Amino acid sequence: MNEPPLREPTFLILTALAEEPRHGYAVVEDVLRISDGRIRLRAGTLYAALDRLRSDGLIEVDREEVVQSRLRRYYRLTALGATRLADEVDRLRRHADTAGRRLRAAGLLPEGGTA
Amino acid sequence: MNEPPLREPTFLILTALAEEPRHGYAVVEDVLRISDGRIRLRAGTLYAALDRLRSDGLIEVDREEVVQSRLRRYYRLTALGATRLADEVDRLRRHADTAGRRLRAAGLLPEGGTA
DNA sequence: CAGCATATACCGTTCACCGGCATATACGGC
DNA sequence: GCCGTATATGCCGGTGAACGGTATATGCTG
Numbered sequence: 001m002n003e004p005p006l007r008e009p010t011f012l013i014l015t016a017l018a019e020e021p022r023h024g025y026a027v028v029e030d031v032l033r034i035s036d037g038r039i040r041l042r043a044g045t046l047y048a049a050l051d052r053l054r055s056d057g058l059i060e061v062d063r064e065e066v067v068q069s070r071l072r073r074y075y076r077l078t079a080l081g082a083t084r085l086a087d088e089v090d091r092l093r094r095h096a097d098t099a100g101r102r103l104r105a106a107g108l109l110p111e112g113g114t115a
Numbered sequence: 116m117n118e119p120p121l122r123e124p125t126f127l128i129l130t131a132l133a134e135e136p137r138h139g140y141a142v143v144e145d146v147l148r149i150s151d152g153r154i155r156l157r158a159g160t161l162y163a164a165l166d167r168l169r170s171d172g173l174i175e176v177d178r179e180e181v182v183q184s185r186l187r188r189y190y191r192l193t194a195l196g197a198t199r200l201a202d203e204v205d206r207l208r209r210h211a212d213t214a215g216r217r218l219r220a221a222g223l224l225p226e227g228g229t230a
Numbered sequence: 231c232a233g234c235a236t237a238t239a240c241c242g243t244t245c246a247c248c249g250g251c252a253t254a255t256a257c258g259g260c
Numbered sequence: 261g262c263c264g265t266a267t268a269t270g271c272c273g274g275t276g277a278a279c280g281g282t283a284t285a286t287g288c289t290g
Binding site for chain 1: 134150192197204206213214215
């Protein structure tokens with residue numbers, strides 16, 4: 001019952017698809033944007049993850065288009081994928097809160113940040 | 116300059132040490148508690164991570180005690196480790212906020228949760 | 231026409247984590 | 261007295277997500 005935690009690139013791929021159906025390359029662009037330029041998904045990572053998420057039932061093919069002779073395969077979140085992502089959001093929040101509270105309590109925050 | 120993201124077990128180990136210096140076994144217990152029983156650190160994961168974090172300068176040995184003929188090696192966060200953990204907290208919060216906002220906007224939240 | 235953006239796909243390598251085992255002492259139950 | 265469990269650290273083989281690079285193709289720009 002306990003799913004293994006999503007890793008960051010996978011989490012961001014699901015987040016990209018939570019906004020609207022996107023094709024692979026558009027996912028790369030969105031992930032780059034929402035991660036403040038930190039995560040530049042490699043082709044190998046992206047398509048392997050899409051296949052894996054699809055076989056796990058977290059995403060599914062929305063439609064396929066051909067634009068300028070190039071195939072675009074759009075993916076969307078499934079209900080299962082949305083549930084999974086929501087669970088991960090809760091977990092992330094709890095972990096961030098716990099760590100933030102402890103850093104503050106211990107006076108370990110380097111710059112007086114609000115973390 | 117861009118550090119690779121911390122994975123969940125590693126993040127939780129740093130969080131355990133952010134409260135107070137702890138020895139390995141105490142880290143396992145604390146991580147089990149703060150992860151709601153989800154993450155039961157394996158010995159291999161724990162001591163490998165402690166060695167890695169130490170050589171990366173994120174933690175250091177606080178002291179060593181012998182209790183009932185058993186060695187206890189206590190670790191504590193370094194200033195660098197606290198900075199790193201605070202950065203991760205910020206990143207987790209941003210990611211959780213982005214994903215939560217999108218799930219809500221898309222009406223994809225399964226249970227009307229607050230995620 | 232060279233280089234870049236778009237777009238998908240494959241493949242070898244790396245490394246954190248998993249799972250199990252080894253070692254050792256103390257304590258409680260039977 | 262012995263077995264199982266808790267405490268406590270350490271080693272080792274295997275897995276799998278992610279990395280980094282390459283292949284394939286078309287269209288746009290300099």
